[in-house]
Amino acid sequence: MSSNMSDKKWDSVLRSMDRREFIRTSVGAGLAMFAPRFASAQSGKPYKLGLLLPVTGTGANYADGAIKAVMNATAEINSRGGFLGKHLIEVNYRDTHTKPDVAAREARDVINRENVQTVVGTYSSACAMAIQEIIHEQKILHLAATSNSSKIVNENYTPYTYQFCPNSRMQSGSVVVAVAEMIKKNGWKSYATIGQDYEWGRQTQSGFVEALGKASSSVELKKELWFKLGETQFASYISALMAAKPDFVYGAIAGKDNRTFIQQAKAQGMFKRISYPGGLISVTELQQQRKSIPRGMIGLARAPFFAHLDQPLMQKYIKMHRAKHGEDAYPTDWAVMHYDAIYGLEQAINKAGSIATEAIKTALKGATIDTCRGRATFRDCNNQLNIPAGYVGAVKDHPDYPFPIYDLDTMIIVKAEDVWVPTCGDVQKLQKKRA
Amino acid sequence: MNLENSATQTTDTRRKPMGMLSVRVLALLFVVFLAAPAVLGEFWVEVATEILILGLFAMSFNLIYGYMGQISFGHAAFFGLGAYATAMLFREFTGGTEEISYLQFFVSLAAGIPLAAFGALLVGYFCIRLTGIYFAILTLAFGELLFFVVFSWYSFTGGDDGIQRLLPPPLFRDPVMYYYLCFVIVIAAMAVMWRIVHSPFGYLLRAMRDNQERTRFLGINTRIYMLINFVIAGSFAGLAGALWGPFTRSVAPTLLGWQESGIAVFMTLLGGSAFFAGPMVGSIIYTFLHAWVTGFTQYWPLTIGAIILIIVLFSPGGLLGAIDAWRRIRTRQGSSGVADNTLVKEEPDS
Incomplete structure (x- = not known):
């Protein structure tokens, strides 16, 4: 094809x-x-x-x-x-x-x-x-x-x-593994986050911040932004992110909001000035935004077929x-x-x-x-x-598909055991008794 | 001035008093609801429970709409506050173990009322200064504000997660027993509501509804009475919300949202806002249809939209309004056109 x-x-x-x-x-x-x-x-x-x-x-x-x-x-x-x-x-x-x-x-x-x-x-x-x-x-x-x-x-x-x-813990953990490598490589000092203001967004963001704090303690969280599910106007959020001048932005955004955010951030030139690694870019986004999604953007997928x-x-x-x-x-x-x-x-x-x-x-x-x-x-x-807890890779065109996929040569696949709650003892401490 | 006569002489069909029809409908519903679990399976008993709880919620809304003449698009905020008050006490009592005593359970249920009343007092204090569309928009704004607070305050309300594990004590885990608990509470609440709307206070509300300016000229502080009614309506909505949490075993911020407020509006329009029993009848139609329609199609919003359209266009008085109009026509035909006034005199105000 x-x-x-x-x-x-x-x-x-x-x-x-x-x-x-x-x-x-x-x-x-x-x-x-x-x-x-x-x-x-x-x-x-x-x-x-x-x-x-x-x-x-x-x-x-x-x-x-x-x-x-x-x-x-x-x-x-x-x-x-x-x-x-x-x-x-x-x-x-x-x-x-x-x-x-x-x-x-x-x-x-x-x-x-x-x-x-x-x-x-x-x-x-x-x-x-x-x-x-x-x-x-x-x-x-x-x-x-x-x-x-x-x-x-x-x-x-x-x-x-x-x-x-x-x-969500595994997912944000897998981004941390990939981002920690980039921090070392690029010498990044600060970052900001933007997330959907609901359970998944909060969990994913806090999991990322907590894990990144352990993996790269020198990097500083400059700004946290939250928006309501179904937001359609991201201009003010994007301006706030750009004004904070972080080295990179982490997004805990899924669904239609993710598509809208990426489109508006691209239009405002955010991706030219700030890296955006680890935002959710599943096969859905790759297909639906096949023309507009910035090539080279580092994304996270949950179960991409091409992997x-x-x-x-x-x-x-x-x-x-x-x-x-x-x-x-x-x-x-x-x-x-x-x-x-x-x-x-x-x-x-x-x-x-x-x-x-x-x-x-x-x-x-x-x-x-x-x-x-x-x-x-x-x-x-x-x-x-x-x-696998997550698939982190750079968006790249591929001759076999009518939409971009991740660069298969550099894609990182993180194992579940590396990022989930370490022991069953720890898990059981979190679990509450049921009737 | 005789407020009762003033209210009974209105020519607007939506405002006509229909007490006797409500009494007959309520008597019929009492028998039907009492016997329902004997003939219905578990699923339909749960639907009936939903009818009772949402019916109470809609009736509380009608205290503001049908009796006071103002429309609130934020009434679900009080339903949600009641649900959250119960859920948070549950959480405190059980410590996440799902074990709750009967006393703690009833205390949790009761807690929904004062919290919702307090919320209604705060919101009402500002809203009663306005009427008409401004009142409606302000209630919507406050409703969304409360929704956003509950949605965002993770450490206290659990944010969008809501609160789970609201398992009632063993006896009320049985759907039939929980149904009868709701039945008793809703009947008691309706009796109190009936007493309120048939008290001088209730007639004062109707007077304000029909002509607020004239009522003020009589020396009545309409704002105070509007606020009192707003708080009463919020309290009943809170009671309905309190029953909802243990019924679904969880609460979520969407319970406070404008869409939930819309359900009370729909139910009231379907049943008939001019009738005491109208919102409960609307709840039966809405909830039963929802359960039935979603069994074979995903297009529930389209279905209810079409029904509301038909009701508004062809029977603005709701189902009870249509029945009453039919009765009036029959009575008029049977007594050579002199029955209209007789009917009004025979039937006490709803």
Whole structure:
């Protein structure tokens, strides 16, 4: 494939990934949802899955890929007869609106009305923690594949939640590893931070500041800026950052806000004067801002497909994704993590030989599973999967893709064990007792 | 001046007193709600609990809108304050262990009322100086201010995380038992509200609603009465919020946001703001529809938007307004057009 693919062609790829596609996929999934009701008497009872993700609110930008991944993965498993070859999967989707009270209500809805056995989601960490209260009480499995506050597996831990993405502490730790190298190399003395004023943003920023303080004690934090989710005017924030004259800026920004911030900071010339390493630049940003994103910018990704092209499951997923959504379509980080969650669940069910929740929970405990990001093991004390904590690299055009990716020669992949809470004893000190 | 007559002689259909209809509707709802858990499954019992709590919230809003004639877009701030007061006491009592005694549980619930009342007193002090759109905008501004304080004050409120682990004591973890707890509290709150709106104070509110200037000329300090009503409405909203936290096991700042205030407005419009029972009827329609519609489509906002549009265009008095209009037509037909005044005299003010 050529890197100078026409805009028209690329636009058609993007169009294939918009909400219309989602609606079509939803209809397909809806049909799939009813299919088990007409299945032969020989097949087992259907396995009901609750999918809680936002198609409205700030998280909608990422959830689209995640929803597709779940639909594609479940359709593929259903084509083999479902879990254990006999339990067809029914997906019950609800929009959380990126609001915790709505997320809690919808979790209750899918559990009590649809009788789902596992809840997958959601985007916002605050929503995930609201869901945790419901799933713990109802003893329902919860697969967190995007929401990544470290509180989900530490302070708010429940044995029913399994975390498939690097948590905020791991993520900020991985940036610290990369930034500490740059500080040494460039002789940087000061920095500033800007973050979304909510749980994930706060956690990520504080994790970064704390870890950087240990890794490079000489560097000074000059300014901290916070903005409300959904901000559209960053001019004053960018001016304040430039006025502070730090050597670099660290951004704890995700979703649509990230796209807006990068565009406005570029327009105001911030990236020409101040380095911006470690801001979230996932495959979503690389695709959506393929023309405007500054080349050479150092970004952070959670599960970029291009880092694991050697993994059989990733190869299978990319093939499936391109077959469904077009030759030039590649899965986003969010899609990869959700795909892993569904196949992780399948592997646990195969191991348990049963779809009973307690059996699956036991099978997942400390389990090693195959993922798109390689073989990974759930940490015994908090169910955090030890997939890479972060991918830090420079944005660079690549001849094989119609959008830039990271420079594969210099990209740093940080191991989970290097940056997560060091020991299980430390983890248990953070965890609070549940009824 | 006879305020009761003044109120009953208004020609605006949205303002007409409909006490008897409310009484009949409330009696019917009492029986239905009392028996509901016997026929409903767990999910629908939870929906019914939501109806009761949000119905109380909407009724508290209607004290300001339907009785005082001012619209508040920041009423959820008091709902949220009540929820947070309960949640924070929960957190103190349990120490994060999820174990709470019955006494501590009821103390936590009760704490929602004074905090919300205090918040309403502060906000109301400024808002009652204005009326109409200015009153509405100021309530919205204060609501957003309180939302932002709760959202940003991480060390105290938990920021956008909210507060989790609001597990009630063992008996009330059962959805049916929690439902009946809410039922008893909401019925008691409605009885107090009924007494308030049918007291001289309640009629004074209607007088202010219909003509504030004239009321002032009578020598009545309207600001004081508006403030008292604002605080009362905030207290009931706080009580509803207090019940909400343990119901969903968590609270979040979105409970104080303008969108939550919008829910109370929607419910009141759906049921009928001129009726005491209107907001509760609106809560039934809104919450039931929400539960039903989201079961098969993600386009809930589109659905409720269309319903509100229809209500506003074709039945501005809400569902109870439509029923009442139908009853009036039937009565008029049955008594050769002399029944209109008779009806008004027969029915005490709502």
